[in-house]
Amino acid sequence: MSEPILMKGNEAVAEAAIAAGCRYFFGYPITPQSEVLEQLARRLPEVGGAYVQAESEVSAINMVFGAASAGARVMTASSSPGISLMQEGISYIASAQLPAVLVNIMRGAPGLGGIHPSQADYFQSVKGGGHGDYRLVVLAPSSVQELIDHTVLAFELAEKYRTPVMVFGDAMMGQMMEPVVLPDTEPYPVHRPWATTGMKGGRGPNIVHTLYLPADKLEQHCQRLFAKYAEIERNEQRSVQYLTEDADIVVVAFGIMSRVARAAVEMAREHGIRAGLFRPVTLWPFPAAALREAASQARLVMAAEISMGQMVEDVRLAIQGRVPVTLFNRIGLVPNPDEIFERIRKEAREVQLVNG
Amino acid sequence: MAKGYQRPSTLLDRPWHFCPGCNHGIAHRLVAEVVEEMGMVEKTVGVGSVGCGVFAYEYFNFDGIGPSHGRAPAVATGVKRVLPDHLVFTYQGDGDLAAIGTTEMVHSAVRGENITVIFVNNTLYGMTGGQMAPTTLTGQVTTTSPRGRGREQGFPFRVSEMLATLEGAAYVTRVALFNPAQVVRAKKAIRKAFEVQMQGLGFSLVEVLSACPTNWGLAPLEALKFVEEKMLPTYPLGEFKVPEGVKA
Structure with a gap:
């Protein structure tokens, strides 16, 4: 090298x-x-x-x-x-x-x-x-x-x-x-x-x-x-997982957004929320089976992307309605990790993983 | 020397799909003969087009590509950059070249790309049923200029005259096929264009005026007369650009 x-x-x-x-x-x-x-x-x-x-x-x-x-x-x-x-x-x-x-x-x-x-x-x-x-x-x-x-x-x-x-x-x-x-x-x-x-x-x-x-x-x-x-x-399906084994909330993000999401997942863990990251590396073929497996224990799946919500459709198809799939998205910028973290915390409250 | 028609080895033995009296078969044969006579069969890549020339690769007995509508000169550019010692030509009609493919044609010439364009001009879209093209003559009736091409439909596009103004265009000529003498001249022009390419002198284009009896609504012989009498005043024959050192 x-x-x-x-x-x-x-x-x-x-x-x-x-x-x-x-x-x-x-x-x-x-x-x-x-x-x-x-x-x-x-x-x-x-x-x-x-x-x-x-x-x-x-x-x-x-x-x-x-x-x-x-x-x-x-x-x-x-x-x-x-x-x-x-x-x-x-x-x-x-x-x-x-x-x-x-x-x-x-x-x-x-x-x-x-x-x-x-x-x-x-x-x-x-x-x-x-x-x-x-x-x-x-x-x-x-x-x-x-x-x-x-x-x-x-x-x-x-x-x-x-x-x-x-x-x-x-x-x-x-x-x-x-x-x-x-x-x-x-x-x-x-x-x-x-x-x-x-x-x-x-x-x-x-x-x-x-x-x-x-x-x-x-x-x-x-x-x-x-x-x-x-x-x-x-x-050729490829994906990367981070802390998904016990995750209640699985964030799904690709590309630059997956790096921000990873930092947000770490912030959530520091706050006692069991969050994990699933990162598709191949978008087609979409690693649907791996995502389904990664989210098998999850209470909620959250797609995070820099669009009005496109990959989230493949996430929903993979999850097959087993748990709610929600969307975090921004346009025109890469968000800070704390924006995603705040959203994870809000969703965690709604699915009653943490108190107020 | 053998007399009469013989099929060159560069032309496969299958019947043309062209209408009776169409000149495409002659144009194909001339290209095939020149490739054979130049001994280039192992180093030729022909790029077809969309329209009546779409099946060029079904007839030529050498490597061929079927590109998308109008993009043949861009595809030929890609081939030629990879195989600079090969003979690379496109075979395009006036719908393909002078309308949707204007950009690719002009900029291949602007770059002085070492490719040859065989441009078959029959004043309309043949394959789709005789619609008006940029090359349609003033007053000519087509299925989309039913009252004759008038002011609102613009003016005939003289591709060769326009390309001759470009530095990168090395050899530009217009020929026809309406009698045997013209066919012989057309073949010489194709040969010259291919030689200009192989000498690396730049872009070459041979515009071939061609009869379309079916869409003109004329008998084959009348269609040849139409080329001579109606097309020549708008599209005069001749060489518009000849590189220095190459005999005019």
Whole structure:
């Protein structure tokens, strides 16, 4: 392992991509993501790759489509409004079964919204976004180190399952600096006999496409895709638990919010409230069974997120009505731990875990 | 030398889905012949489009990609950056290229991307049933300009003339297919465009005026006459940009 260095989240994503063997990046500037672009514009030519600043996010995601088709490990990064523009391309990439990594350094929305931290693109990426039946693997790191680790993991999952993988950051994680260690392991191998690289060696034409005009062919295609998604659901659910074994109140939070929630859980414990934290690391596939198990003793489950309440729907589906599921949420900022703690204390009173 | 039509090895032996009298089959064949004659079959990636060119990869006997509507030049950019020594071209109609794909087409040229665009202009959206396109002639009746394209529907989009103003565009030409001499000229233009690309000189585009008898409501021979008599005044043939050192 290399020595710890201090690094900004966005730059860390760029360096992690290079460490993972990514040599091609296509993107468009947008706050608070632009340092990913700037870092790769500097670095990719140094390592024998190519960086193209596209004229829009629409073009960027289609350049990703082309580079992935041609056999390259490739990435793009943007922030919420830009990710919206990529949705058509993501549907095509998923259908064509192309490995690609997409990073969303989420900002305030809807519309132009703001440039504050946000988690309000959960529905867009976890539930769909583009047209048609497809799934996007979504990873939710909670620190600059995890931005690195999950970017590397994203390339591995994309390659292994021939599917696009999204890494969720937010304006705070993208901009903040933390000590990190860059990986020095060998990148996951690229093996793409299906890629459109020219018919060398006398093989027939390789075709990358997404059109299935006969109805039965389209149905078979969707069934193949969903057999793969079922395998991902079986193999790739990830979550982290903290003090959930005896928890009366289980807080569920991902990304930057999970760090604040953890501090709030500790405050609650200091006040005699048995609180715990369940942190989904994969948002799709959502670790529903692990959450259900973690909350099996709980009297109340509280989703905490920086949106008007999106992940809370998956929490409710996982809990299946066994205990009340409530929502703590803020918009445009990362709350302080004491805000979440106060809410935990209030909920604890209501479910009569503590007196007045 | 063998006389008459022979199928190049770069074209698969299957019947076209095109309407009788459509020029797409000729345009496909010319591209396939040039790829074969340049000995590039193992180093060619063709990028199709959405519209009547959507099945290009079903006909070409080399690697192919089916992109989303209008984005072919962006997809080709991604391919070319990864495989810079390959021949990478797009095959797009005027609906795909001159409307929804204007941005991708213009900015590939702005960047001087080393790709070739084969741009088939038949003045309307063929696959969806003959709707007006930006390239529709003034006064031309289509299913969405039923009284003829008038002032309110704007003016014909001269893509080649516009692209020729860009520094990154190395070779821009307009050809037609309405008689055998024009077909021969069109093939030479495609060859020149591909050579310009392989020399790394920048973006190249060959605009091919093409007949659409079905949506024009004309017999095949009348449709060829329409290209010559009605399209040429708006879309004159010729080379609009030729790189220095390359014979005009």
